[in-house]
Amino acid sequence: MVKAGRAKKSEKESDKDIKALSVKKNENFSEWFSEIVQKAELADLRYNVKGFLVFQPWSVLSMEKMYSCLENALRRKEHKPYFFPTLIPESNLKREAEHVKGFTPEVFWVNEAGESKLSERLALRPTSETAFYQMFSLWIRSYKDLPYKTYQRANVFRYETKATRPFLRSREFHWIEAHCAHATEKDAMKQVYEDMETTKEILHDVFGLPFIFFERPAWDRFAGAVRTFAADVLNPDGKVVQQPSTHLLSQDFAKAFDVKYKDKNGEEKYVWITCYGPAVSRIFASVVIVHGDDKGLRFPWAIAPLQVAIVPISDDSSVIAKAEEIRKKLAEFASVEIDKTEKSAGEKFNYWEMKGVPVRIDLGAKEIKERNLTVFRRDLNTKTQVPEKEISEYVKKLAEESGKNLTKQADSLFEKKINNSLNIKEIKKVVEEGGIARCGFCSVEKEGASCAEVIEKETGARVRGTRLEKENAKGNCAICGKKAENIVYIARDY
Amino acid sequence: MVKAGRAKKSEKESDKDIKALSVKKNENFSEWFSEIVQKAELADLRYNVKGFLVFQPWSVLSMEKMYSCLENALRRKEHKPYFFPTLIPESNLKREAEHVKGFTPEVFWVNEAGESKLSERLALRPTSETAFYQMFSLWIRSYKDLPYKTYQRANVFRYETKATRPFLRSREFHWIEAHCAHATEKDAMKQVYEDMETTKEILHDVFGLPFIFFERPAWDRFAGAVRTFAADVLNPDGKVVQQPSTHLLSQDFAKAFDVKYKDKNGEEKYVWITCYGPAVSRIFASVVIVHGDDKGLRFPWAIAPLQVAIVPISDDSSVIAKAEEIRKKLAEFASVEIDKTEKSAGEKFNYWEMKGVPVRIDLGAKEIKERNLTVFRRDLNTKTQVPEKEISEYVKKLAEESGKNLTKQADSLFEKKINNSLNIKEIKKVVEEGGIARCGFCSVEKEGASCAEVIEKETGARVRGTRLEKENAKGNCAICGKKAENIVYIARDY
Numbered sequence: 010m011v012k013a014g015r016a017k018k019s020e021k022e023s024d025k026d027i028k029a030l031s032v033k034k035n036e037n038f039s040e041w042f043s044e045i046v047q048k049a050e051l052a053d054l055r056y057n058v059k060g061f062l063v064f065q066p067w068s069v070l071s072m073e074k075m076y077s078c079l080e081n082a083l084r085r086k087e088h089k090p091y092f093f094p095t096l097i098p099e100s101n102l103k104r105e106a107e108h109v110k111g112f113t114p115e116v117f118w119v120n121e122a123g124e125s126k127l128s129e130r131l132a133l134r135p136t137s138e139t140a141f142y143q144m145f146s147l148w149i150r151s152y153k154d155l156p157y158k159t160y161q162r163a164n165v166f167r168y169e170t171k172a173t174r175p176f177l178r179s180r181e182f183h184w185i186e187a188h189c190a191h192a193t194e195k196d197a198m199k200q201v202y203e204d205m206e207t208t209k210e211i212l213h214d215v216f217g218l219p220f221i222f223f224e225r226p227a228w229d230r231f232a233g234a235v236r237t238f239a240a241d242v243l244n245p246d247g248k249v250v251q252q253p254s255t256h257l258l259s260q261d262f263a264k265a266f267d268v269k270y271k272d273k274n275g276e277e278k279y280v281w282i283t284c285y286g287p288a289v290s291r292i293f294a295s296v297v298i299v300h301g302d303d304k305g306l307r308f309p310w311a312i313a314p315l316q317v318a319i320v321p322i323s324d325d326s327s328v329i330a331k332a333e334e335i336r337k338k339l340a341e342f343a344s345v346e347i348d349k350t351e352k353s354a355g356e357k358f359n360y361w362e363m364k365g366v367p368v369r370i371d372l373g374a375k376e377i378k379e380r381n382l383t384v385f386r387r388d389l390n391t392k393t394q395v396p397e398k399e400i401s402e403y404v405k406k407l408a409e410e411s412g413k414n415l416t417k418q419a420d421s422l423f424e425k426k427i428n429n430s431l432n433i434k435e436i437k438k439v440v441e442e443g444g445i446a447r448c449g450f451c452s453v454e455k456e457g458a459s460c461a462e463v464i465e466k467e468t469g470a471r472v473r474g475t476r477l478e479k480e481n482a483k484g485n486c487a488i489c490g491k492k493a494e495n496i497v498y499i500a501r502d503y
Numbered sequence: 504m505v506k507a508g509r510a511k512k513s514e515k516e517s518d519k520d521i522k523a524l525s526v527k528k529n530e531n532f533s534e535w536f537s538e539i540v541q542k543a544e545l546a547d548l549r550y551n552v553k554g555f556l557v558f559q560p561w562s563v564l565s566m567e568k569m570y571s572c573l574e575n576a577l578r579r580k581e582h583k584p585y586f587f588p589t590l591i592p593e594s595n596l597k598r599e600a601e602h603v604k605g606f607t608p609e610v611f612w613v614n615e616a617g618e619s620k621l622s623e624r625l626a627l628r629p630t631s632e633t634a635f636y637q638m639f640s641l642w643i644r645s646y647k648d649l650p651y652k653t654y655q656r657a658n659v660f661r662y663e664t665k666a667t668r669p670f671l672r673s674r675e676f677h678w679i680e681a682h683c684a685h686a687t688e689k690d691a692m693k694q695v696y697e698d699m700e701t702t703k704e705i706l707h708d709v710f711g712l713p714f715i716f717f718e719r720p721a722w723d724r725f726a727g728a729v730r731t732f733a734a735d736v737l738n739p740d741g742k743v744v745q746q747p748s749t750h751l752l753s754q755d756f757a758k759a760f761d762v763k764y765k766d767k768n769g770e771e772k773y774v775w776i777t778c779y780g781p782a783v784s785r786i787f788a789s790v791v792i793v794h795g796d797d798k799g800l801r802f803p804w805a806i807a808p809l810q811v812a813i814v815p816i817s818d819d820s821s822v823i824a825k826a827e828e829i830r831k832k833l834a835e836f837a838s839v840e841i842d843k844t845e846k847s848a849g850e851k852f853n854y855w856e857m858k859g860v861p862v863r864i865d866l867g868a869k870e871i872k873e874r875n876l877t878v879f880r881r882d883l884n885t886k887t888q889v890p891e892k893e894i895s896e897y898v899k900k901l902a903e904e905s906g907k908n909l910t911k912q913a914d915s916l917f918e919k920k921i922n923n924s925l926n927i928k929e930i931k932k933v934v935e936e937g938g939i940a941r942c943g944f945c946s947v948e949k950e951g952a953s954c955a956e957v958i959e960k961e962t963g964a965r966v967r968g969t970r971l972e973k974e975n976a977k978g979n980c981a982i983c984g985k986k987a988e989n990i991v992y993i994a995r996d997y
Contacts, residue, residue: 053638053641053642055638055641056587056588056634056637056638057592057595057637058588058590058591058592058625061588061590062588063585063586063587063588063638064585064586064587065585066583066584066585069584069585069586070584072586073584089560090560090563090564090567091557091558091559091560091563092557092558092563092566092658092677093550093557093558094550094552094555094556094557094675095589095627095658095660095675096552096555096611096675097552098551098552101551113617114617114618115617116616116617117590117613117615117616117625118613118614118615118616119611119612119613119627120612120614120615121611121612121614121624122610122611122612122662123607123608123609123610123662123664124608130615131552131611133589133613133627140550143550143551144547144549144550144557147547147549148547164586164589164658166589168616168617170617181588181589181590183586
């Protein structure tokens with residue numbers, strides 16, 4: 010029976026072709042990504058508002074698990090959840106000059122409601138600093154209220170003028186924004202480090218994404234921030250995607266919204282504010298891109314929409330009964346589905362490989378007779394025979410192992426892409442080969458901006474910043490030849 | 504120590520007064536509700552866009568649990584989750600005539616983005632029929648695709664012209680909308696019944712809300728529906744709140760959006776569509792209102808933001824250590840917090856009663872010495888001594904019992920409020936006493952509309968509809984005296 014099932018695969022090649030990916034990830038990444046979004050049914054781009062998409066069940070189920078992981082981590086670290094209004098008055102945005110300058114070109118504006126014209130335009134939140142901090146000024150009174158740690162799960166809107174791409178850059182996206190107020194700059198910086206730790210715990214250790222957390226150079230900070238830190242993930246086309254960023258905001262925000270507290274001596278002081286924004290729908294894109302292969306998606310166990318697929322290779326009643334028995338056993342700790350569609354075994358194999366289900370169990374008369382199950386693991390694309398009575402233990406072990414294995418594969422690929430460069434020619438070579446260039450650089454403060462411009466003009470890549478772990482710069486700036494104050498990393502982005 | 508703790512309560516009366524509710528629920532419901540929203544810290548109404556509010560942690564934590572209960576039920580029943588765009592083009596709304604007429608007066612419109620004026624106005628979704636069904640027309644092809652069962656968790660926007668009230672009627676609220684397409688009207692009606700069953704399973708059996716599911720009369724249907732069913736919950740002021748409604752939509756929707764399928768014979772047919780909308784933030788209002796008492800909130804165990812509060816009545820290290828030991832034990836199956844604030848024991852008791860935590864454990868030197876814990880249950884407002892070694896079993900039992908008990912209390916109060924009425928005078932008396940009047944009625948089809956108007960004019964109350972369980976009408980219409988075709992229920996609303 011197993012053989013029969015496999016034989017069918019080639020009979021159906023024509024059918025398979027339409028449903029399989031037509032390009033290889035490393036040969037034509039852009040097309041590979043477009044195809045996987047469509048063929049794995051992640052999002053439908055045919056919605057009739059430009060730059061907006063319909064998230065389909067297979068992405069929503071995974072994003073919901075991502076939300077749980079992130080929200081649980083934030084709550085464990087004593088952030089409290091809020092739901093703020095989607096609409097923010099224009100006057101709020103205007104209260105912090107840098108911020109309004111940074112966001113105004115991207116704002117969707119509501120100016121009518123029912124039959125009335127509104128007296129003031131309302132922004133669809135592009136981010137919620139100016140909503141949260143006016144409330145902070147009502148809620149925070151004393152040093153005893155600090156740190157004041159909040160977050161909300163929300164959808165945000167940006168009228169992107171660059172080309173949109175599903176999940177990576179859409180005009181509406183789904184994220185978490187965490188806003189915190191602190192007594193001192195030092196406390197605030199502790200929060201920034203905590204945010205980066207949370208990112209590592211969840212994005213790297215659970216979702217399996219490799220990244221470097223950079224401090225952005227002076228000319229590339231968030232609108233209104235004095236220090237900006239962001240995790241860059243690398244795509245196969247050599248472009249980086251900015252994942253969670255965390256910011257030490259300028260006290261201009263606290264001043265603009267009058268967020269003050271009384272310290273132990275009764276003296277009034279402005280708070281220090283930090284904000285942190287993991288964009289779940291964009292993180293989902295990185296999970297698709299980093300782990301996916303030429304057969305389709307590969308999900309880490311913890312965020313797989315489905316963890317185990319059971320494929321009966323025959324509709325014999327004894328096979329179906331056994332499938333049901335195994336399903337029940339595994340359902341105690343995993344999400345499990347039996348594929349009862351009318352497709353051939355080969356089509357079913359292809360389907361679940363495209364869908365990225367971590368574990369597949371193929372079940373035919375042979376398996377039942379020998380009491381040995383055929384288990385396919387998507388992280389390695391290999392099959393093993395597992396004695397039926399050991400199946401629960403085996404799948405539990407795989408749950409642990411397969412996620413770690415995906416992370417290891419991704420980490421090792423990422424490491425190889427980082428290359429030292431001594432001059433602009435070498436930088437250009439590294440980024441053209443799809444890597445991240447590492448080099449000595451005069452300064453990430455304002456005075457270095459002109460060298461960064463040279464790099465951008467010559468290579469199309471940008472200075473991403475310096476690593477958190479202080480790296481000692483030796484030698485000279487790869488551009489101007491002056492003494493290098495920093496070691497920076499350079500890569501292209503979208 | 505226990506005594507000392509309790510004694511402090513009266514010492515702090517002045518402080519307590521500010522934090523306690525100043526009115527009784529049954530004497531001044533409207534003020535009671537306003538106060539509980541503020542004093543239990545459920546929402547802050549000081550946000551600077553009229554009709555919008557900031558949902559605070561204590562409501563968000565509970566609403567998140569409500570979302571889980573509802574979403575799990577929908578997924579169990581094979582609905583698939585989506586995220587649709589918040590923005591819907593005006594032309595979509597216009598494609599179904601009744602629908603646009605019903606919603607246009609309530610729509611917030613986006614007409615600018617960045618520096619550009621949009622060529623077409625975009626609605627902030629007031630509900631998403633016209634977004635979902637254009638995609639249904641792309642997704643549904645064959646009878647094999649049916650039933651097509653979807654849902655999304657979303658925030659929706661309505662420019663309410665009536666007075667807004669936190670949670671009950673705001674201009675932005677949080678809900679689930681489930682949209683399904685079916686092959687036949689009969690299948691669609693099966694879905695409508697399934698939706699009502701889901702409502703009973705979750706809103707009644709888990710959240711403890713008593714309601715009657717009515718079929719609305721002809722003049723009170725959802726914009727574009729041929730049959731509308733809705734659950735009415737009764738407030739102490741005698742006004743009903745409409746909770747989840749489910750609708751059999753007119754095929755005009757399927758026609759407007761060209762949602763067709765090929766049946767077994769290859770014949771093209773329009774689908775039958777149903778939609779179901781549990782408004783989580785409004786359901787939260789009913790939980791507050793139905794279960795709350797003169798001390799504050801009372802949460803059913805399953806949706807309590809916190810399930811157990813441990814109050815150490817002394818900061819003696821042995822008391823704190825014991826509190827920690829108990830916390831760990833209970834944390835295996837419950838959410839537990841130790842109240843380590845600097846308040847007096849009395850203030851702590853009042854605080855947790857206001858917050859509606861189902862179980863409180865008071866812990867002083869006496870309790871430790873006697874190895875007997877003092878357990879306060881909020882559903883009955885009683886204290887019991889429980890041997891320390893039995894605490895886990897006891898709290899587990901309470902988790903079951905206290906929720907059921909809240910439901911029973913609410914059900915019995917609700918039953919008493921429904922009263923038979925023979926004529927307009929009796930109807931008026933019942934609704935003025937805060938009840939729901941039940942009477943014979945000529946017809947819930949169009950021809951009964953004039954009698955419904957008489958009722959509204961004379962009593963300020965409206966005909967809510969007929970019960971699902973067919974009730975045999977005997978005698979005459981309470982208004983016009985013609986033969987009664989139906990038995991209807993009449994109540995005031997907001």
